[in-house]
Amino acid sequence: MVEYTIGLFYALLGAAIAMGMGGISSGLGVGVSGVSGIGVISEDPKKFGPVLVLQALPQTQGIYGFLGAIIILIGTGVLGVVEPISEEVGLAALAAGIVIGLTSITAVAQGMIAAAGMHSVAKRPETFGQSIVLTVMAETFAIFGLLIAILVFVGIKFI
């Protein structure tokens, strides 16, 4: 069993923030786009395919949060290695979790872009590809957040 230290607390908090904020942000993004999608298919059920694809895009920030939490738990040794976690390591893990959590807020904006993309597809189906491209733009910052978290762990030599 891992010994309770302040470092463990920070590491777990980091994992919780990464997953928690990722989940909430993706939930909101998928929610907004889902409402829009239902509006579109209530008028034109044939648009279900494009609507589903657009609705799926804001989910990725939740996946990054999930991934980030696992990296934190494995990297700090909460899962696997049974060694006390120092305060410094815990704080590094917390920082990694925070950056993933904060950048996951882009899922809310991405959901709104996806909803607007559905409106465009409803009116002009040929804009589907362009709508996807524009929706994915918001994703880049969440990807940077995940990358920074990974770099933090590489920097402190845990991965």
Add this chain to the structure above:
Amino acid sequence: MKVVEPVNVLILLVIVVGIFAFLACRYLLRIAPLVYATAVIRAKEARLMDEKGFEELILSPFEDFCFVLENTEYGKYVGGTEYEEIERGLLSYKKDLHDEIVGLIPERFEEVFDFLNREWDVANLRTVLVGMHAGMSEEEIKKRLIEAGYIFNLIEGLPGKELEEVALALEGTPYNIRGGIEEYKATGNFSFIDVALEKVLLEGMLEKAEGKKRKELRIFKQYLQVLIDSLDLKAMLRGKAWGVGAEDIKRFLMNFEVERDYEDSEGVKEFLERLRETRYSYLIEDVREELDSMEMEKKVDEAVLRKGKEISTTETFGLGPLIGFLVMKEAEIRNLRLMAKLKEEGVSPEKVREFLLCL
């Protein structure tokens, strides 16, 4: 070097995240009720008739009018071989559409959009008064009424009555148009009633929208101002063409900022020139002095339609798309009614095109 306590950093972080979360949730709560409605409206916009569809209708004989509309949304509403049947079908479609849109509107805007119901009272009143003006029988007028609006039962009892009785019956309602009826009785000009009916509708809309500070209503108020400007402009142009004095035209207007220009100008041409320097200029960009009054009003209606389309694209989530759609649909139905009427009378396709609004 003093190390910052992690606890202080955490507290700061909670505050920053809290602020982000608050702002994000506040925005989402504001737009969430409109996301579904906007999506439905955008999907409906995809089914607006395009130029090709209108061209097909213009070139087809009148007997095929309903056949051409069969594969459109109007298909299950229009039928028959007479204009009255087609008109009734188009108005029934419009009524069902309005009912659907009222169902989509979030509760907090229901009061503002109740004009979608009141429009039917005004339309029915117009039908009754036009029928009386044209000397139609009571039965003929009643056949043309659409069962909608708030005072349908009252309006249904008006055909067959005298004008004075009609004016009296409307006095206790929001549709008091005694002024318009008096002017009509004095001059025989139906336009006074037209303008009076339009005015009561817009006054009702203004009353409901004023005092409400919701951000989303900003665009609705903007569009309402365009409608008010259009009503006032058309009334003033008509008044100028018939030589109506400033004092007399005032009671048909909602706004008379250009009273001095109205009084001082000799005729419609000079009045138009002066208006180009005022805030009405955006409505008369395409109006040329040599056009007759009907063509001028058509150009003004087209300017209003352009503004409505502009409003539709101003906001992604909000009342903009809804207002834009209503404007475009109204113009489409108006064009279809006009087309059906003109084709029944045997007007050539070239002439029909001249009367239609450019969508």
